[in-house]
Amino acid sequence: xxxxxFRLVGDPxxxxxxxxxxxxxxxxxxxxxxxxxxxxxATGATVDxxxxxxxxxxxxxxxxxxxxxxxxTITGAPKVTWKYTAVSPGAFxxxxxxxxxxxxxxxxxxxxxxxxxxSTVCPPVTGGCGPDWTTDLGGAMNGRPGGSGPxxxxxxxxxxxxxxxxxxxxxxATGAIAWRAELGAAVNTSPAVxxxxxxxxxxxxxxxxxPAGECGAATCGPLWQASLGATLTGPTVGGDVxxxxxSAGDVKAFAAAGCGSATCGVLRTVHVGTSVASSPxxxxxxxxxxxxxxxxDPAGRLVALGLPAx
Numbered sequence: 001x002x003x004x005x006f007r008l009v010g011d012p013x014x015x016x017x018x019x020x021x022x023x024x025x026x027x028x029x030x031x032x033x034x035x036x037x038x039x040x041x042a043t044g045a046t047v048d049x050x051x052x053x054x055x056x057x058x059x060x061x062x063x064x065x066x067x068x069x070x071x072x073t074i075t076g077a078p079k080v081t082w083k084y085t086a087v088s089p090g091a092f093x094x095x096x097x098x099x100x101x102x103x104x105x106x107x108x109x110x111x112x113x114x115x116x117x118x119s120t121v122c123p124p125v126t127g128g129c130g131p132d133w134t135t136d137l138g139g140a141m142n143g144r145p146g147g148s149g150p151x152x153x154x155x156x157x158x159x160x161x162x163x164x165x166x167x168x169x170x171x172x173a174t175g176a177i178a179w180r181a182e183l184g185a186a187v188n189t190s191p192a193v194x195x196x197x198x199x200x201x202x203x204x205x206x207x208x209x210x211p212a213g214e215c216g217a218a219t220c221g222p223l224w225q226a227s228l229g230a231t232l233t234g235p236t237v238g239g240d241v242x243x244x245x246x247s248a249g250d251v252k253a254f255a256a257a258g259c260g261s262a263t264c265g266v267l268r269t270v271h272v273g274t275s276v277a278s279s280p281x282x283x284x285x286x287x288x289x290x291x292x293x294x295x296x297d298p299a300g301r302l303v304a305l306g307l308p309a310x
Contacts, residue, residue, distance in 0.1 A: 017040075017042075018039060018040060019038070019039040019281070019302070020038055044302055100149055101149065101150045101158060103152035103155060104172070105119055106118065107119075108150040108158045108172070109131075109150070110149060113138060113139060113162070115136075115160050115168070115175060117172060117173075118132060133174060133175035137162055137168050138162075139162030141161075148187055148189050150190070150191075151190055151192060155172070157169050157171060157172055158172050159191050159193065162186075164186065165182060165185050165186055166182055167180060167183065167187065167200060169198075178214065179217065179219065179220050180219055180220070181210050181219065182219065184204075186202065187200050188203055189233060189235075190234045190279065191235070192236050194212065194237050195212065196211070197210065197257075198212050199242050201232040201234060205228045205229060206225050206226065206228070207225060207232065207244055208222050208225045209222060209223040209224050209225065209258060210222055211223060222262075223258060224258040224263065225263060226254060226263065226265065226266070227263070228252065229248075230246035230250070231247040232244045232246055232247075233245035233276055233279045233280070233289075234279035235279065236279050236280040236287075238282025239256075240255065240256050240257065241255065241256055242255075243287055244279075245276025245277075245278070245289050246276060247275045249272050249274050249275055250269050250276070251269070251272060253266065253270075254266060254267055270305055272291050273291065274292045275291060277290045277292055286304045287305040288304050290303075291303055
């Protein structure tokens, strides 16, 4: 188990057998800095630690050979291929634009109520690169640490879920909206996607499954859903199982294919002791979650679980 005095600011991400974790150090200190920990995926031992000159409000995403990391600014950061600096529309929350996804040659991002698509092969020129397209979704992503962002749907689409409870599926190349779903409660976490299903968790403590493909209408309804009694992290899919963490300190597993009914129950619950602070990460037969060490302590710990594959 890995444990340290920090605030998690993005979900852990697997990369070549290692776990990459963006964190704040000394969160309440005006001079705090961001760090990126790289851990051995099998043992949790620290392999590398990169200290940013800047505040880390970041997240990590990967696709193919590209690993992307965001922070408040990246002045002086190492190994930068290109950068884009977002301008806050005014509200404080709008600067927390750290959540993003990678799909082929596209990096998908959000800024305020806008979805944005960038090329990952942008020339490394001074001043960085702007978005190839911007689509106003009408509702904002929850950009706070642990908040929401897009997820790739195959190679051609991307899904965004916002604080108005709207789920929007867009064309990756153009940003055009293909279809939407209205869930009736805010979505504050990032979706998870399989070949057939989009999973989201809502502010009224539901796990909702939506079709990943077209439903034949401009607005689609849920395939199934489950209600839980505690605040939920974002969902993660591993094999035939979808996992969520809760503020009650539980990791809950559901059948990703549903149960043949509009409302489904839990397959298994594992209690990790304290509030789960990140979406679960599944790789190499393990389920990893970041949890707090206690209500009065902001320190985080990485917990590895051996949950069943189905």
